[in-house]
Amino acid sequence: MADKSSRKASDQDLAAPGPDRIRNVVLVGPTQSGKTSLLEALLVRAGAISRAGSVADGTTVSDSEDYEAAHGRSISLAVAPVVHAGVKINLLDTPGYADFVGELRAGLRAADCAVFVIAANEGVDDATRQVWRECADAGMPRAIAITKLDHARADTERVLAEATGAFGDGVVPVYVTGSDGTLVGLITGTSDDPRRGALIEAVIEESEDETLMDRYVAGEPIDEAILLADLERAVARATLFPVIPVCAGTGTGLSELLDLCVRAFPAPPEHVPPEAFTPAGKTAGAVSCDPDGPLVAEVVKTASDPYLGRISVARVFSGTLSPDAAVHVSGHFSAFVDAGATTHPDHDEDERLGALAYPFGAAQVPAARVVAGDIAVIGRLSRAETGDTLSAPEEPVVLRPWSMPEPLLPVAIEAATRSDEDKLSSALARLAAEDPSLRVEQSTETGQLVLWVMGEAHAEVALDRLRARYGVSVEQRDVVVPLRECFAGPSKGHGRHVKQSGGHGQYAVCDLEVEPLPEGSGFEFVDKVVGGAVPRGFIPSVEKGVVQQMQRGVRLGYPVVDLRVTLTDGKAHSVDSSDMAFQTAGALALRQAAAAASVHLLEPYDEVAVVVPSELLGVVMSDLSARRGRLLGTDQADPGDSGDPDRTVVRAHVPQRELVRYAIDLRAATHGAGTFTRAFAHYEPMPEELTKDVPPRS
Template sequence: MGDKAHTHPGAAGRARAADHPAAVRNVVLVGPSGSGKTTLVEALALTAGAVNRAGRVEDGGTVSDYDDIEHRQQRSVQLSLVPVEWDGIKINLLDTPGYADFVGELRAGLRAADAALFVVSASDGVDGSTRMVWDECAAVGMPRAIVVTHLEAARADFTEMTRVCARAFGGDDPDAVLPLYLPLHGPEGPDGHAPVTGLIGLLTQKLFDYSSGEREEHEPDPDRLPLIEEARNRLIEGIIAESEDETLMERYLGGEQCDVETLVGDLEKAVARGAFFPVLAAAPAAEGARQGLGTVELLGLVTAGFPSPPEHDAPRVTTVDGAPRELGPCDPGAPLVAEVVKTSSDPYVGRLSLVRLFSGTLRADQTVHVSGHGLADRGHEDHDVDERIGALSTPFGKQQRPVSHVIAGDLACVAKLGRAETGDTLSAKDDPLLVEPWEMPDPLLPLAIQAHSKPDEDKLSQGLARLVAEDPTMRLEHNQDTHQVVLWCLGEAHADVALERLRSRYGVQVDVVAHRVPLRETFAGRASGRGRHVKQSGGHGQFAICEIDVEPLPGGSGIEFVDRVVGGAVPRQFIPSVEKGVRTQAAKGVAAGHPLIDVRVTLRDGKAHSVDSSDAAFQTAGALALREAAADARINLLEPVAEVSVLVGDDYVGPVMSDLSGRRGRVLGTEQSAGGRTLVRAEVPEIEIGRYSVDLRALSHGTARFSRRYVRHEPMPAQVAERVREEALSA
């Protein structure tokens, strides 16, 4: 798979536009922060000849040209595309952020890719978040391979790391996760550490020496072969177990020797269909060297073992009205179907949309139909519009290399799509279609903001609209109860990036304020009130008197108004006026400024004047009566309660349930889930879970997820209500 001679294409052919979908490989790199994904991309680009030894492309920039926000965050926060070419195949390397707050960028990379490289550090192992992404890939049958990095670490042990990966990723079949090569170590240094200088292929039994900075192939010393025999036999058995030739295992067990070509062919097929997951080792090139250790082998795996776009199932497609539409094979001559997987702003080009083509051919200055549905709750309006696209380009670092067209299976950047947002579909204007959106995590960390100054207030709306257009994992809320503008984010780092983008990209300075949950008020018992509105100031005066009784109702009842007036004490035409005044005052609140709910208001008596009574006077009297009733009654503050569902590893169930109880939560029950996880359901006051996404991540070491839904408002404990009232008064 990676044991034959290779040449890199040189400057003239680097990352050229693909001529056919079969000549494309779309590969996403997955792994936690610090695992070495970006360093690996740089090493692969160097080996493929896409950058020089200084890590620079010919027309300026580097693979790892981060934007200013990434420099300040000291971590990758967005998906980046690095195209390289190897053996006549264009490889689109999709480098994803490893931090959990930017999982939306990771999911975009998974959507754009046909296979995944899981990058794990030999010094850190496999974390829970990476295992969860592996399970997601397994659920859709995405082909995967594992790359072990940081072999230079003092305690790095490749053999032990392959065992860790087999336990973490192998599930019921750990023999499906096996190394293709074993590292060769050089002489021990003064610190007792022996550096990795080469690899030995388990199938070919060839030695690949990288110690000179160039990959050199040798026949190994005979005394080395017994050291790899056990690993080689296990690999052969693992490949044969996944072979489509059902007679191969029987022949092998009967003593027949399998030729290397047959094994390599079966291995490539098993990898391509997601049945076998090879483990490889890789390291960046030493200073002055042209090839990093294991990069040639890895590029060989990608080109020979990973599927091309025509071999990968396309997402489901419908018409804009929802009727199913069969999407044909990945054909450049078929009708256009593409999806925006990332939206960004370039200071020189403007809005750039990274698109993955599933069908057809996209050309510069072409008119396309843009469809977007299903994210209205996150601030993304549904739309169906025709737009003329601008230039097409292939990104490399901060550089954009112009291309005339993009074919099915490939990725490229499209300029000047003013209405298109991440997740939208581009299709032929005479046959508009809609690609089923991929699942996005629900943002559960609220960030309440307000404009810093009047000029910022004027720009805030447009800045927020552009911000959420780029990031579908962010939800924009204009809360009608608290009158706050709230950005719902995935975590603190996500929130920090949002604020920085508002400031640096869109010129909007905002202040973060305390997030308020929408509280309610209700009467704790029966009460009565009299509203008297009598004024005389020359000419027509104002005269209205009404008397009401108020009683609490069960939760969810709202405001019920009852007319019990007899004898015409309040003329019939003014009864609706009293009700309007009561409801208006209820919406404003009667104690702490929160809407009043779940009460019955009974109008039982009143007085009117033949000349001075009016609609406005009785509205005022109704409001006064409700306020007077509240002044003599005990008013309960009601807080929203959410049903929280937490999916967590069995090891963390106890701490999670204890934590929920400490938040005044009531655990409703637990259910066993697949993969050694448990679903914990509880009802928790929303005021207690404002930062739960951050706290749960720390509590479960990033392995838990939760969802929430509002269920009802219920009375707040007296001591908590008193604290809330004091905070409201001091605000």
């Protein structure tokens, strides 16, 4: 069967004659909506494969990883082209699970239009609403495919009503199901369905012919060709969103959906490309979708193959890719995102392209060249990372990267063995190069190696890839939150370090007064020694010893902050006193002062902004309060271009200890509808009843 499938794939000429004969269509929808089944059915209908579930090498269309097989969900972007009516349609299948939003965003970046896949037995979920808002804000043309018509609980009328309520009046059905199960066009057919008039009126309202509505109201018949042209124009402009019932099992609506992609969705030259800059950060010229223009392409996916090495999937925005050509690789995430939000170091280097191919799910079809507007698989780009820009070496540019939500679930790991430890750093670097939604952090305060991920499934996949791809096993550890210590009030300490053990001894005595300072004041050292009790040369030694002890902590080993230390007196020996002796005495004096005073533990608080549907406001606020959060207020969320006003932003200060699993808990409490951001705010004293559970700092 694989041989037959291979012939079917290669029978199609996937080399597009030009950008105007290409459509890049991303399939968007929740897990179990039927995206992958729809994609495979479209490939069969267009003759790209002989049966659903097979591509050029006989594997499935989706990324064939063990995780997908075990959990029944797609985790990565898959691209498969078909040729329909002389037009090449690159179909991009994206994961529906929220943890793999990085792959979804990559699919949106590579596409020019979107088909939202909604199952007739399920309906519109909050995650789909969120992606719709993103597409609306970007002005991306959209259509809706209602799938699984053959499901026992299918209810297309209910789903259509939900979609209209969620996405607005621009959502219009363009087909109805006839008595024989086939589709009847509401414009071109003879159906007397009441939706026909509503569709025609919606189309006429978007028409550039201002006389059309008057003629229609007057009862004048409107030529179907005019209505179809206006419908297609409105879809391309993202003002109307056609709804098509489709069924992968029976084949209903497949041809109609392919026709829509060809006739109504825009070609790449009509798509506004990302902003381009020089590597130095200056605005570059406009990017034009011209095969003869300067090369500008972007890596939207990076994968590792055990035999081929690193493989890059790139969307070509300008110019033409040719095998063995020299390209400039630019990665400048830090120029566009907040400091610390990425672990991708800036880089610029020249490389030479390897072999080119067209992506075909988990397989590839060799390509002699890839023109502007198309999508290519590139081999042998050893330095390119997901999000990098490929351009001509003589005219290097960098594209503004697509936006990514911040990974907010921390997972602390350590190498399982010494052998794993030797390989871990390079393996994590390669993993981060593939996945911009993953952030790797080596905490200087806790010493922990922390992976910041989108959720538990994302963490599971990342750790599995470390083991399966790179042969590195790791063990998870509890995430340690960096605490501080502070003096609750003034105190005094006496430090005496006297030893005699043959030869020069050690002699240093110092007296200190300590007092806490307001938060954020830092450390102050005051010298009030009189009469030379402590020689001038040893006063810096006392300060150094105090600072070192502050870093080591005085209660549980956490750094001491916001403290004024005053050196009031001391003693020295003409022979045995030394720099090291006074450092030790200073540290001893601070420890004695701490023993005589109350020392508080301080915990870090973050300012959290949670965006939720307004009906879930009470649930979220109660949960934040239960996490010892202090509510700061609420605001109406910016509806953006999507015009959705029914979301509220809740702001609060919450202890970091209570936020370790908040990404998981918020998703569960809001059924995926809630999102949040966090940023460090300040430190506050930890309630004393909680300190008994805090282990000493190792």
